[in-house]
Amino acid sequence: MIKVGIVGGTGYTGVELLRLLAVHPDVQLTAITSRKEDGLPVAAMFPSLRGRVDLAFSSPDKADLKQCDVVFFATPHGVAMAQAPELLAAGVKVIDLAADFRLKDQAEFEKWYKIPHTAPQLLEEAVYGLPELNREDIKQARLIANPGCYPTTIQLGLYPLLKADVIDAGHLIADSKSGVSGAGRKAEIGTLFSESSDNFKAYGVSGHRHTPETSAQLQRYTQQQVGLLFTPHLVPMIRGMHSTLYARLTREIDNAALQALFEEAYKDSAFVDVMPFGSHPETRSTRGSNMLRIALHRPDGGDTVVVLVVQDNLVKGASGQAVQCMNLMFGLPETTGLQQIALLP
Ligand SMILES: NC(=O)C1=CN([C@@H]2O[C@H](COP(=O)(O)OP(=O)(O)OC[C@H]3O[C@@H](n4cnc5c(N)ncnc54)[C@H](OP(=O)(O)O)[C@@H]3O)[C@@H](O)[C@H]2O)C=CC1
Numbered sequence: 001m002i003k004v005g006i007v008g009g010t011g012y013t014g015v016e017l018l019r020l021l022a023v024h025p026d027v028q029l030t031a032i033t034s035r036k037e038d039g040l041p042v043a044a045m046f047p048s049l050r051g052r053v054d055l056a057f058s059s060p061d062k063a064d065l066k067q068c069d070v071v072f073f074a075t076p077h078g079v080a081m082a083q084a085p086e087l088l089a090a091g092v093k094v095i096d097l098a099a100d101f102r103l104k105d106q107a108e109f110e111k112w113y114k115i116p117h118t119a120p121q122l123l124e125e126a127v128y129g130l131p132e133l134n135r136e137d138i139k140q141a142r143l144i145a146n147p148g149c150y151p152t153t154i155q156l157g158l159y160p161l162l163k164a165d166v167i168d169a170g171h172l173i174a175d176s177k178s179g180v181s182g183a184g185r186k187a188e189i190g191t192l193f194s195e196s197s198d199n200f201k202a203y204g205v206s207g208h209r210h211t212p213e214t215s216a217q218l219q220r221y222t223q224q225q226v227g228l229l230f231t232p233h234l235v236p237m238i239r240g241m242h243s244t245l246y247a248r249l250t251r252e253i254d255n256a257a258l259q260a261l262f263e264e265a266y267k268d269s270a271f272v273d274v275m276p277f278g279s280h281p282e283t284r285s286t287r288g289s290n291m292l293r294i295a296l297h298r299p300d301g302g303d304t305v306v307v308l309v310v311q312d313n314l315v316k317g318a319s320g321q322a323v324q325c326m327n328l329m330f331g332l333p334e335t336t337g338l339q340q341i342a343l344l345p
């Protein structure tokens with residue numbers, strides 16, 4: 001059994017990890033932290049876990065994380081970098097759901113996240129945890145930088161087009177929408193029911209920290225200079241993410257060949273569903289599951305390809321993806337414990 005620790009067990013990605021790992025056949029939940037709920041049984045806070053998780057929260061300084069085989073950090077940016085060096089030195093693998101190790105460039109990290117990086121020596125070693133594009137490196141990794149939720153949709157939606165060199169990589173557009181759980185469980189005015197329900201808005205239009213993360217990763221798949229315009233929006237739903245991606249075709253390619261690029265790229269990826277050309281994927285077709293669905297369009301047969309991508313931000317966009325990485329790191333089938341079908345309605 002893999003002994004698992006979770007730092008930040010009371011947040012949305014933390015409790016999502018608990019939901020997935022409580023029924024994972026190869027995992028023994030070993031330590032779950034919360035600074036505020038030290039001593040409280042996990043199931044007292046989350047009755048959905050009654051009978052499934054019999055641990056109590058412990059404060060991060062008391063929890064013996066070094067007895068774990070792997071520790072997930074479901075915490076704000078800056079927490080994992082403080083503890084990862086010691087855990088790695090003790091032989092514990094680390095999966096960070098925050099952004100501490102996503103950017104290779106320390107100055108770029110500090111510019112976007114506005115905190116000093118305290119473990120820059122680990123930036124080079126950290127492996128970006130997007131299994132569909134990085135599977136072999138993840139298998140060998142000690143330290144995983146789990147991708148941001150928006151970047152997951154944008155990378156998987158554009159990768160086959162960049163790899164085949166059929167689009168203008170300098171002028172990519174990602175118009176993305178997230179449910180409110182993407183902002184986490186902490187109290188904030190913008191996520192109050194009366195602020196976020198019956199309302200719709202863009203944010204971060206002049207610059208969002210997911211743009212440098214996504215651009216740097218996309219750059220790995222093309223010789224062209226990547227240029228990405230990314231606009232996130234908050235939609236009045238709890239879970240779910242929808243990205244509409246636009247790219248200009250630079251060579252003649254018919255719709256069947258475009259579709260074949262995606263089907264070929266993801267033929268061995270159990271969690272990427274390439275839907276029939278012209279489909280309209282819905283976020284609820286992924287709710288509670290680790291699936292990401294993609295559909296291609298070519299409006300009026302013109303030279304713009306539109307890629308629609310949906311996922312559950314808390315599963316494929318965060319905790320499910322992190323468990324997928326754990327499976328690979330421990331030599332398990334990638335799909336172990338992640339076969340849930342989306343909830344309908
Ligand atoms: N929500 C989403 O859809 C996604 C989130 N992410 C990333 O995952 C991470 C977690 O997000 P989310 O679950 O939404 O966040 P939440 O705000 O819901 O939860 C944060 C958790 O971290 C704990 N925590 C906060 N500060 C510290 C600290 N200094 N030391 C130890 N624990 C701390 C909190 O518990 P307590 O205060 O009791 O210790 C809480 O359990 C973030 O970095 C986020 O950017 C990534 C992809 C998608």
Ligand SMILES: CC(=O)N[C@@H](CCC(=O)OP(=O)(O)O)C(=O)O
Nearest residue numbers: 098099148149150178179182183
């Ligand atoms: C709706 C909402 O607020 N979403 C978050 C993104 C959540 C996430 O994936 O981001 P990180 O792990 O990079 O913080 C945001 O835009 O800040």
